Amino acid sequence: MTSKTIPMQRSALNPLIIPEDIVPSFSDWEVLGAFNAGVARYEDEIILLLRVAERPRQTDPAHVIVPLLAADGEDAGERSPITTVKLDKHHPELDFSDPRVIRNRAGKTLYLTSISHLRLARSRDGEHFTVDEHPSVWPEGAAERWGIEDPRITQIDDQYYITYSAVSEKGVAVGLLSTPDFQAFRREGLILAPTNKDVVIFPEKIGGQYYMLHRPVPEGIGEPEMWIASSPDLKCWGNHQFLMGLRDGLWDEQRIGAGCIPIKTAQGWLVLYHGADRSNRYCMGAALLDLEQPQRVIARMREPILVPEAEYERSGFFGGVVFACGAVVKGQEATMYYGVSDDSMASVTFDLASVLDQLQPPD
Amino acid sequence: MTSKTIPMQRSALNPLIIPEDIVPSFSDWEVLGAFNAGVARYEDEIILLLRVAERPRQTDPAHVIVPLLAADGEDAGERSPITTVKLDKHHPELDFSDPRVIRNRAGKTLYLTSISHLRLARSRDGEHFTVDEHPSVWPEGAAERWGIEDPRITQIDDQYYITYSAVSEKGVAVGLLSTPDFQAFRREGLILAPTNKDVVIFPEKIGGQYYMLHRPVPEGIGEPEMWIASSPDLKCWGNHQFLMGLRDGLWDEQRIGAGCIPIKTAQGWLVLYHGADRSNRYCMGAALLDLEQPQRVIARMREPILVPEAEYERSGFFGGVVFACGAVVKGQEATMYYGVSDDSMASVTFDLASVLDQLQPPD
Numbered sequence: 224m225t226s227k228t229i230p231m232q233r234s235a236l237n238p239l240i241i242p243e244d245i246v247p248s249f250s251d252w253e254v255l256g257a258f259n260a261g262v263a264r265y266e267d268e269i270i271l272l273l274r275v276a277e278r279p280r281q282t283d284p285a286h287v288i289v290p291l292l293a294a295d296g297e298d299a300g301e302r303s304p305i306t307t308v309k310l311d312k313h314h315p316e317l318d319f320s321d322p323r324v325i326r327n328r329a330g331k332t333l334y335l336t337s338i339s340h341l342r343l344a345r346s347r348d349g350e351h352f353t354v355d356e357h358p359s360v361w362p363e364g365a366a367e368r369w370g371i372e373d374p375r376i377t378q379i380d381d382q383y384y385i386t387y388s389a390v391s392e393k394g395v396a397v398g399l400l401s402t403p404d405f406q407a408f409r410r411e412g413l414i415l416a417p418t419n420k421d422v423v424i425f426p427e428k429i430g431g432q433y434y435m436l437h438r439p440v441p442e443g444i445g446e447p448e449m450w451i452a453s454s455p456d457l458k459c460w461g462n463h464q465f466l467m468g469l470r471d472g473l474w475d476e477q478r479i480g481a482g483c484i485p486i487k488t489a490q491g492w493l494v495l496y497h498g499a500d501r502s503n504r505y506c507m508g509a510a511l512l513d514l515e516q517p518q519r520v521i522a523r524m525r526e527p528i529l530v531p532e533a534e535y536e537r538s539g540f541f542g543g544v545v546f547a548c549g550a551v552v553k554g555q556e557a558t559m560y561y562g563v564s565d566d567s568m569a570s571v572t573f574d575l576a577s578v579l580d581q582l583q584p585p586d
Numbered sequence: 587m588t589s590k591t592i593p594m595q596r597s598a599l600n601p602l603i604i605p606e607d608i609v610p611s612f613s614d615w616e617v618l619g620a621f622n623a624g625v626a627r628y629e630d631e632i633i634l635l636l637r638v639a640e641r642p643r644q645t646d647p648a649h650v651i652v653p654l655l656a657a658d659g660e661d662a663g664e665r666s667p668i669t670t671v672k673l674d675k676h677h678p679e680l681d682f683s684d685p686r687v688i689r690n691r692a693g694k695t696l697y698l699t700s701i702s703h704l705r706l707a708r709s710r711d712g713e714h715f716t717v718d719e720h721p722s723v724w725p726e727g728a729a730e731r732w733g734i735e736d737p738r739i740t741q742i743d744d745q746y747y748i749t750y751s752a753v754s755e756k757g758v759a760v761g762l763l764s765t766p767d768f769q770a771f772r773r774e775g776l777i778l779a780p781t782n783k784d785v786v787i788f789p790e791k792i793g794g795q796y797y798m799l800h801r802p803v804p805e806g807i808g809e810p811e812m813w814i815a816s817s818p819d820l821k822c823w824g825n826h827q828f829l830m831g832l833r834d835g836l837w838d839e840q841r842i843g844a845g846c847i848p849i850k851t852a853q854g855w856l857v858l859y860h861g862a863d864r865s866n867r868y869c870m871g872a873a874l875l876d877l878e879q880p881q882r883v884i885a886r887m888r889e890p891i892l893v894p895e896a897e898y899e900r901s902g903f904f905g906g907v908v909f910a911c912g913a914v915v916k917g918q919e920a921t922m923y924y925g926v927s928d929d930s931m932a933s934v935t936f937d938l939a940s941v942l943d944q945l946q947p948p949d
Contacts, residue, residue, distance in 0.1 A: 332807045365828065393828045394808030413826040416782065416813050417804035441780035442803040444695045445757030450779050459822035463776040465728065465756045 229528050229577045236350045238535045238567035239560075245275055246356045248340065249305075252290075253280045255337050256540055257354070258562030260344070261374035262483075262549025263383055265405055269551060271344040271352060271560060271568060272359065272374045272385065272405070276337040285312055287319065289334040292368040302361045308334060322540055323565065335390065338362065339370040343405055349551070349558060350570065360400060360408050366391050371398065375548045377424040377484050384457060386422040386435075389413060397422045397437065399458065411458050418442070421449075421480025424457065425492070425517065433457050434517050436466065436494065438480035447478035449496065451518050464518050467496075467510060474498055474506045474527045482507060482547040483559060487514070490579050491521055495559060497546050498527070505544040506530045507561065511582045522582035529571060531563070539564025592891050592940045599713045601898045601930035602923075608638055609719045611703065612668075615653075616643045618700050619903055620717070621925030623707070624737035625846075625912025626746055628768055632914060634707040634715060634923060634931060635722065635737045635748065635768070639700040648675055650682065652697040655731040665724045671697065685903055686928065698753065701725065702733040706768055712914070712921060713933065723763060723771050729754050734761065738911050740787040740847050747820060749785040749798070752776060760785045760800065762821065774821050781805070784812075784843025787820065788855070788880065796820050797880050799829065799857065801843035810841035812859065814881045827881050830859075830873060837861055837869045837890045845870060845910040846922060850877070853942050854884055858922060860909050861890070868907040869893045870924065874945045885945035892934060894926070902927025 242254040255278060260271035279288045286309050293306040310317060310325060317333070318326040325334045341360040344352040362371045372388040382401055385408075389398040394417025402408045414435075415422065421438035432453040440447045449467040452460045469476050475498025485492040492512040499505045506527035513519040531543045547561035558572045605617040618641060623634035642651045649672050656669040673680060673688060680696070681689040688697045704723040707715040725734045735751040745764055748771075752761040757780025765771045777798075778785065784801040795816040803810045812830040815823040832839050838861025848855040855875040862868045869890035876882040894906045910924035921935045 390807070392807065393811070393831075394802065394804035395806070396826060412824055414824050416778070416800065416802040416815070416826045417808050418781075418802070418806060419779065437779065439757065439779040439781070440805040441757035442805040443758070443781060444753070444755065445780050448756070452779070454822050454824075455819070456822075459817050459819075459824035461775055461777050461817075461822035463759060463779045468756075 229573055229581065231529055232572045233533060234350050234570045234572070237533065237569040238563060239350060239570055240271070240273065240344055240352055240354065240568040242566055244354050245273075245342070246354075247277055248275075248358055249277075249279075251280055252277045256339075256562075256566040257342075258566055258568055259373045259546055259548050260560055260562070260568055261341075261376035261385055262551060262560045263376040263378060263405075264551060265383075268345045268347055269349045270376075270405055271346075272376060273342045273344055273354070273568065274339050274372050274374065274562075275342045275358070276339045276370075276565075278337040279307060283309075286310060287312055287325065287336065289325065289336060290338045291334070291370075292338075292362055294365075294368070302358070303363050305338070310334070335369050337370070339372045341371060341374055341385075341387065344568075352568075359405065362389075363410070366393065366396055366398070366413060368392065373420065373548055374400075375423045375481075375484060377426050379424075379426060384424055386414070386424060388420045394418055395420055395440075414458060414460055415439075421482070421497075423481040423484050425485050426487070429515065429517055435460065436481035436485070447480070449479055449481060466512075466518060467520050467523065473525065474500050474504070474530070475508060477501050477503070482561075483550040485512065485517070486550065486552055486557065486575070488575065488579060490582070492517055493575070493578065495528070495547060495550065503543065504531060505546050507545055507547055507559070509578050509582060511579070524578075524581055528573070528578060529559070529561070533563075533569075535567060535569065536563045539566045541565035545569075592936055592944065594892055595935045596896060597713055597933045597935070600896065600932040601926060602713060602933055603634070603636065603707055603715055603717065603931040605929055607717050608636075608705070609717075610640055611638075611721055612642075614643055615640045619702075619925075619929040620705075621929055621931055622736045622909055622911050623923055623925070623931055624704075624739035624748060625914060625923045626739040626741060626768075627914060628746075631708045631710055632712045633739075633768055634709075635739060636705045636707055636717070636931065637702045637735050637737065637925075638705045638721070639702045639733075639928075641700040642670060646672075649673060650675055650688065650699065652688065652699060653701045654697070654733075655701075655725055657728075657731070665721070666726050668701070673697070698732050700733070702735045704734060704737055704748075704750070707931075715931075722768065725752075726773070729756065729759055729761070729776060731755065736783065736911055737763075738786045738844075738847060740789050742787075742789060742820075747787055749777070749787060751783045757781055758783055758803075777821060777823055784845070784860075786844040786847050788848050789850070792878065792880055798823065799844040799848070801841075810843070812842055812844060829875075829881060830883050830886065832861075836888065837863050837867070837893070838871060840864050840866070845924075846913040848875065848880070849913070849915055849920065849938070851938065851942060853945070855880055856938070856941065858891070858910060858913065866906065867894060868909050870908055870910055870922070872941050872945060874942070887941075887944055891936070891941060892922070892924070896926075896932075898930060898932065899926045902929045904928035908932075
């Protein structure tokens with residue numbers, strides 16, 4: 224079967240949400256990004272739970288000011304207090320070349336340049352969004368000292384379960400939140416230890432168990448590839464199995480990770496995932512998992528379905544990135560919401576059948 | 587309180603088990619190590635479940651022959667078949683300087699130099715051991731293609747639960763086995779994704795939950811430090827929390843990990859753990875966790891309790907290593923069994939009270 228281009232209809236209003244749409248959490252802060260949002264339907268609205276990345280406005284040209292949670296503010300009850308670290312831009316041991324992180328010369332990440340929280344945006348038509356003025360979920364505790372990032376939302380019955388990256392100097396772990404209404408959020412603990420991210424929970428039990436896709440970043444042996452695990456209760460996970468790996472020379476040769484919550488179709492679980500190549504270009508691609516045995520990959524598309532082509536996808540805070548954390552499906556039509564260039568949100572609509580038609584058996 | 591040396595009585599028969607005591611799994615193989623054994627009492631015997639590391643006898647001076655499981659032998663029912671890879675010792679891209687692994691020039695581990703299985707040794711007096719002629723647990727499936735390593739055994743009621751490192755090109759994950767009798771072993775799946783090792787399960791429920799200590803090796807952000815997690819059923823784990831970190835300038839500055847199964851004492855859970863410094867010297871040290879809230883470190887000893895000093899601890903396959911995976915306790919006396927230099931087993935006996943006396947509040 225020859226690979227054909229899938230018609231992807233980007234919203235004419237893209238980017239739908241940009242940093243300037245966000246009221247900073249503090250009056251002297253600036254918003255760097257509103258991106259990588261989790262997606263849900265709630266009542267008659269489309270909800271985007273944005274990752275909002277912020278930092279103090281940088282007024283000193285010789286220094287970088289880095290925000291993080293204060294160590295002694297864990298049980299504040301209110302929003303955990305922030306502290307800052309001031310770094311000399313000309314320090315010989317520090318590497319400021321990546322706009323997202325500050326590393327030492329050995330390549331170890333010492334700080335993030337911003338701290339992220341989760342904030343709600345809502346829309347009736349799926350294109351015009353109103354962003355809340357205040358954070359919905361603020362980082363909390365030692366495991367979230369550097370922020371919380373990249374939420375993915377799974378609705379199961381009347382509850383919404385949100386996985387997210389919990390980032391601190393101890394590593395990037397995976398947290399779980401639950402909410403019935405996007406107002407009261409409950410922390411369910413860390414469900415995976417570092418280094419792991421890109422966790423999506425399937426929207427229903429399969430064979431009596433919950434399932435998730437996750438993406439460990441192994442040290443020493445192994446690559447950033449996709450695994451699958453199961454759980455009786457969503458909080459405790461086991462039966463980890465390798466699912467799907469990198470493909471040398473293709474768009475997903477360097478790292479991959481689940482994006483949208485798996486979409487149930489007659490042919491199997493449709494997994495829309497991101498991949499990056501050696502030049503750090505992030506695209507979205509598609510794979511199909513067996514309905515009854517989701518640890519079985521039954522097809523994987525060779526070409527990506529979405530590549531950074533539009534101006535707002537190619538330039539920005541970290542350009543050349545399309546990165547989806549969720550989609551809504553209406554009949555045969557899917558609308559995928561995706562972060563662009565690590566700073567804004569966009570959407571694209573496509574026909575599910577056109578993707579399913581092209582899913583071929585794995586190599 | 588001044589730190590005093592704890593009297594540590596090494597067995598006069600050390601090393602208790604050496605590679606030459608082991609019948610290789612194949613007639614043309616050689617045993618490199620019999621070490622890092624899990625420890626249990628079973629009926630009237632002390633059981634050591636050895637990690638046995640082997641490889642084909644190396645007869646070609648220009649090449650290294652590396653063993654691993656054949657990819658197509660997963661459902662063999664019998665012992666999974668082995669394949670080998672032949673590597674040119676003078677290949678410009680390969681680094682053979684570490685006797686345990688073969689890396690590429692970028693530092694990535696491409697192969698282990700041996701493959702490990704688990705084998706039983708038994709003793710009535712705890713010093714004279716008889717080693718089985720055949721493997722007890724042989725690696726199996728894709729996640730164990732490079733072998734299984736470093737078992738730790740926890741007895742809960744009439745069952746023994748064994749955590750171990752499941753090693754493959756996909757990373758170092760953590761597997762769980764169960765057995766009632768050390769004859770029939772049941773695989774309970776991977777309980778932690780890569781990179782993780784050094785897992786010990788507490789010997790009883792605490793507040794209705796099982797607990798484990800584990801040691802992720804984070805990539806990018808974070809260090810090889812100890813975490814704690816809980817489970818309702820031993821197979822699925824959640825509520826991950828950071829427990830205990832590296833100490834700059836001390837013997838455990840580079841990496842730490844749980845060793846023996848936590849020992850319940852009136853003062854708290856005694857954790858005998860290993861640490862390594864920047865020169866890769868591995869010692870054993872002690873910490874104390876709260877009995878009811880094991881995620882709370884109530885004391886940690888500044889100095890190690892055991893350092894590689896004896897000749898058999900300082901030289902060998904990978905010298906300068908003492909590495910315990912288990913101990914037996916009789917009244918106030920503990921006998922810790924430990925791997926030495928990644929090739930043999932030794933034991934040391936000490937008074938529990940002398941360790942508990944010296945446990946001081948954490949820094």
